[in-house]
Amino acid sequence: MTAARVGVFGLLGSGNLGNDGSLEAVLGYLRAEHPEAVVDALCGGPEVVTARYGIPATRLHWYRGEYRTASRAGAIAAKGLGKLVDAVRTAAWVRRHEVVIVPGMGVLEATLPLRPWGFPYSLFLLCASGRLLRTRVALVGVGADRISDRPTRALVRWSARLAAYRSYRDALSRDAMRAMGVDTARDEVYPDLAFALPAPPASPPSGTPGGVCVGVMAFHGGNDDRARAEEIHRRYLDGVTRFVRALVADGRPVRLLTGDACDAPVVAAILDAVNSPLVTAAEAASLADLLKETAAADTVVATRYHNLVCALKAGTPALALSYAVKSDALMARMGLDAFCHPAREVDADRLLEQFRALEKRSAELRRTLTERNRATARQLDDQFTALTAALFPAAEHHHVYREAR
Template sequence: MRSARDAPVRVGVFGLLGSGNLGNDGSLEAVLGYLRSAHPEAAVDALCGGPEAVTARYGIPATRLHWYRGEYRTASRAGAIAGKGLGKLVDVFRTAAWVRRHDVVIVPGMGVLEATLPLRPWGFPYSLFLLCASGRLLGTRVALVGVGAAAIRSRPTRALVRWSARLATYRSYRDDLSRDALRAMGVDTTRDEVYPDLAFALPVPPADAPPGPPGPVCVGVMDFHGGNDDRARAEEIHRRYLDGTIRFVRALVEDGRPVRLLTGDDVDASVVAAILDAVDSPLVTAAAASSLADLMKETAAADTVVATRYHNLVCALKAGTPTLALSYAAKSDALMARMGLDAYRHPAREVDADRLLEQFRALERESARIRRTLTERNLVAARQLERQFTALTAALFPATGHTHAHALRETP
């Protein structure tokens, strides 16, 4: 008979993981690396959006986040609406049953406490609330680790986010803006800490040698339609973003610059196709990146990066490549400021190709200095993330041995 003290600690990871968003999966990869290094005895599994992808890529068991398979499809017919409604009820019990099997649940990074992109309260905010409420009721420690947060105007979404944060055992944030946003929503953040984004803990893979001058420019694109408060102007914002980006890429090609188009989510493929069709040049190619490691390899081989998605920026900055942000949210501005590139930002909602080209050329003139700055900032980020993982161990894995309430209940 195995005693409770000998039972491995059971750790769950939770979120929209394996669903096509490379940033979310990069945060998971960083946390799994920490667990395998600091807690190799832990038994790890996931409750996530894409369980098959998570199991295939990371080798851990995974369960589908939602009972209703059509959760993220628009429901217009009565059957679909009823299915979604029933799914919300079933997920209360499914989530609680999954949480009960764990000693610790980690939500790895991601913008789980924000609504900078279109978001409905009964979607992921509801799922996160079920997780945190179940953890509090069942005695399972729930940790929101290196997460993003932002001010939320929708009252139902804000309430769910606020209560999720309050019910969590541990919270840390990827920037000061996130902590300030939670405080403004009425959460006591006195004991919460801020660390760099978890993706800065990932190794930078070796890059292929660049083909020679002029070097490639990576342009990270996004299927951008504005945020949660921009639904009425979504198509106008998207059209302006796409037109400005096409003009910018065309100007680079006219200067003889090879351009590599990067994405960060499966939904971005339509933007890549539109740019390839509009510019129609052999100098413009699309990278087939399936992980943050692939993105870092692409950005490390580039002379310069211009990117929209937050984790495209993280990859480029982590790789030490001079980077210009097409910024769509305060989190991008905060990241650029942290890395010493506050001057190199351009609004994604109002892309002005001529002004963007001026900023790009200024960035390239300062390339050598910026690379030195990024080397220094990356060393600082690495040390800060070491402290993050040390703090996480102290909060979630107390040094009193693996005597867990769940194991005590189940030991015969």
């Protein structure tokens, strides 16, 4: 049998640990169940993806300044030309594959600032090329949300319609796509792909108050909050800083976590404002690193979605600073829906009350997370079985990925 040529696509290797964790989970599945597949990537950070995961990778955009604001005529012209060149480059890349997988990520949402001619346009080029060239494009375990901006909504809707396979990381995502005009009758919901990554050894509770991981984010609101972005960011940073200061006053060691390279200034601002040896910053380069950090903590308070995933996967009680409904949905799935706090309106005193309530129920919640993680593993096993049936129907298949995890 000829080896299947499989492409992976997305903003991978670009500094977002959650995106890379989803890629790692899909690569684990392919290597365990389809070791004959020849895999490469079209992605944001090809050098990182090749060095870290050992697969050939091509840069997503022809124009290297794609994500820089273009103010001069030359830069604007180059960016416009890049859109045309990318249409040809994307189609040529898609044509070389039987299957292309978009691994997780919030590719069908705009919960963070997003322009339609950025990634939504790239995703549309991929899905349209797949349909025209008869390459199966699969959106696997992706996140979605209702989008108010008409051009972005149109690109996202058509991308989803043109894909050969779709699954979502929560029911809210599927409902959002249905509301935006996509037929989701055959689409399934499974846990986030990052739950398929190997779990680190659990650290037994010490019996005395210990370390707290606080996951921070360069949060400025969503796509509809651009006019209030700085105000939202200042309020978020002030609230989180006050919360960290309160933990330090109680003698609790605090470990600051991030999930994207752009979060570094927030860490620096908190370290400077609190100025205590009890507050340190983790230098996590992958979700595996974040899993180890959260497994070693007594409690986690986090903003970024995949910081929460890591805490819950590690079995550590967590409190979500929710910036989108996806965080609330994740917490509800794992039995911690009572422990969400709005990132747009961080109230340090109220957050501290919720934190203390969380810690009082720590033993009970750890048991709950153990049970939910078992169910999650079974559901992801079903996800990979369905993916094989949809994308590799002719393969002689022996399902071993669950055991590999």
